Amino acid sequence: MAQARGKVTIDTEECKGCGLCVDACPPKCLELLPGLNPYGVHPARYTGMNCSGCGICFYVCPEPGAITVYRLIVPKVAQPPKEGSHAATL
């Protein structure tokens, strides 16, 4: 299976289980854990599949550090320079 373009980690102790990230994630790759964390809430968790690394969950989450979003580093492939591409970006 191809590696997902993104991934997230969630600090289950900082997460307050509001579920906003779960709702907002476009590919629906987050869920609330059935178990409770020490503070009595069901924290969010990455299902491990299909994250695009879009960052939406980070911005809807009210907690400063509950979510960290990663994106796959695409190895640089030597691209043939496009004709006139330099001028086009000016």
Next chain:
Amino acid sequence: MDEYQVIESKSPVFYDKYVRKSELQHQTHYCPGCGHGVVHKLIAEAIADLGVQDRAILVTPVGCSVFAYYYFDMGNVQAAHGRAPAVATAVKRSNPESIVIGYQGDGDLAAIGTAEIVHAANRGEKITIFFVNNAIYGMTGGQMAPTTLIGQYSTTSPWGRRPSNEGYPLRMAELLATLEAPVYIERVALCDNKNIMKTRKAVRKALELQRDGAGFSFIEILSPCPTIWKMTPQESRKWIEEKMLAVFPLGVFRDRKLAPMADAVPQTSVTKLLGLDKPQEVVTRPMAVKDSQPDLTVKIAGFGGQGVLLLGQILAEMGMREGREVSWLPSYGPEMRSGSAHCHVCLSHERVGSPVIEHPDVLIAMNEPSLHKFSKMVEAHGTILYNSDKLPAGLPPCEAKIYCVPALEIADGLGTTKATNMVMLGALLELTHTLPRETALALLKAKVRNVKLLDVDCQAIDAGMACLRKQLGPATDAHAHDGELAPCS
């Protein structure tokens, strides 16, 4: 194996650990799904990206976000309820290089602080205000705010807000947009991803404008309060979209870049203004001349208008002239006259630890209520000087000695009751011998411009001294004769 890089993570503008309740230092104090956290994140991100963390100062309100200083690793000032724009004004004007952010709720900004925000905006203060409008007083448990919607329930609009009784929701962005000075005003909402990203842009834009030296910027953010609204975090987002947007339309209400005003006051520092940047003549304080004199604590109490505070000030200044460590702590009610006033004065050979005196050596009671109220506080070996020719009936027994000094009548006899406090000063000088009469006269000469009044003041001091001397007996050292003294009764 494929490698990942972090693209979104906790902003370095937040502390790693929050200095709050020990077991909760890794999370904020906000309810799950509260909008305040999102606003915090957007502000932190913009500050980090603009590279202004070192010179950013956050002025926090009273409301749920009162503890924002737990989180932001930057300058923090916590203002009294509604006063953030006034505090931010001072911070910005005294540190023009700083980036000053006011953070306020709708109760804070649109109720108790309406005057402050209007005038700061009208003056075009070069500050940025983030106005978190959740249509309710969150912190205090859900009272109606000026921004509460028509029909919305709150503890103080239990039948829903009715225009006939509580008026209409106040639109602060529109209201401020009627003013000339503001350069940027926008209303945004935290109702969905798209709008959160618009909020992110607005926050950044406002801070960029301040960085570039533009004037007043104001971002109103419609923000969910799931707890008080009694909704799930998801329902609260929907409620913003369905109910709040109709009353508080989103958009930019002002976007103007002002050229610097031609009449702008040149910036200077307080040090320069006072001429303290030039080499100073070294002023050495006179050494304590009478080191054998005891320390003295005095409480002076009476009505406002009796010169209570001024008497304390004069006493403290006399102490300074004599090389003492002094403190003067005034306390007065809202009324300038006829309310009660008192002050504490310490004259000491050592640094004054606390200006509050629990048991004064001397109480100067300028009226009867003060005598009743404070006589029991006086030290057992202490003294009370009472402004009357006789003690009132029903005074509870107290260990301190009481001398009656009819200061009001004496001053009146000299031509003005204004000198009543000076009669008391004379009595105090005679009683304690802590400070010389000459110092009092020199100080008054420097302070009182009116020659006639100065003369009366000096006579009043002497009359007060004479009055007490009569009661103390022929010897002048009160303390040496404690046993034989004949206080009035």
